[in-house]
Amino acid sequence: MVSWLEELDRREAAAREEIAELRAQIVELTRRLAGREEVLSRLVITRETMTEILTWEDHVTQEWLDDFAALGKQARNQMGGSAQ
Template sequence: MVSWLEELERREAAARDRIAELRGQIDELTALLVEQEGVLSRLEITRETMGEILSAASAVSGPGADKDEVAESANGPMAEAVLTGSPVGVRLVPTWSAELEAEVLPSSYRDIVEILGDAVHPMRAHQLCAALGLSTDKNKVEGFRSKLKRLVERDWIAELEPGLFAARGTPLPTERAPGQPEDAGRR
């Protein structure tokens, strides 16, 4: 039979062990809490910085704004971001206009416009992929098609009929181009 003194010591030891275990869990949770507070702090700083960049960029009165005016309206590091042309909120593919050349486009888009400009016939997305040396796997071609649609939306190229792309101003062909179905091009 166990004496009451031994039972009391056993219970005290168990309580001390449980306290040590709980303190270990508290230390773990404290470390996780500090880590998550750091993440939240970085996100808040990012939100503030982006707000400053966007508000400084919106302070620019438009494309004719003088860089000196911009420098006066923005201060500190924000002035540098505005003056150097922060890509935030900027269209990488501008809408076509007579005064713009294809050189204003990112190289991947510029290559598409140049290939279509040199092409004899309108081309489909998979033909353009092949001409550019890109993969012609279906999923890659579908992703590439979004670039073509963006160029069509911004008037850099024309979609003569669904899936048939050509340089802007190209008339609809009257005969079948290579790779087109038998009934394509005859209207």
């Protein structure tokens, strides 16, 4: 017959072993979580950037492009470059 002290020792050892396994799993899961959070962050930034680009393109008109070209020409003239 197993004494109560031996049974207690066995249960404590089993609990310690399970705790060690759980801690190892937590370390691995934390590493994996950080990796997935990084991927998500990059995807969110990409979505925001593409939304800005596409929204900006919707507001670009020929008049705006002509004005922008004229400003560039004016800047080149002021800097002494050719106005081509």
